[in-house]
Amino acid sequence: MADVKIELRENGPMRVYGAFELVDKDGNSYTQPEGQWVTLCRCGQSANKPFCDSAHRECNFEAESKAR
Numbered sequence: 001m002a003d004v005k006i007e008l009r010e011n012g013p014m015r016v017y018g019a020f021e022l023v024d025k026d027g028n029s030y031t032q033p034e035g036q037w038v039t040l041c042r043c044g045q046s047a048n049k050p051f052c053d054s055a056h057r058e059c060n061f062e063a064e065s066k067a068r
């Protein structure tokens, strides 16, 4: 079983469960503690990228949400 689970939300963000580190182009990092989750933007409209701020609801984002 993987330590990190990524869930594609219906017409919404990717929800990431489990401990992980996200690093930007400058080397700054965001670390998520074990037992918590965060959502990453898939629509491109968030004002807080790479995190979702629910802007996908306002822009009526639609996307394939199945893992193939």
Ligand code: FES
Binding pocket: 012, 013, 014, 040, 041, 042, 043, 044, 045, 046, 051, 052, 053, 054, 055, 056, 057
């Ligand atoms: S997916 Fe939620 S703001 Fe982009």
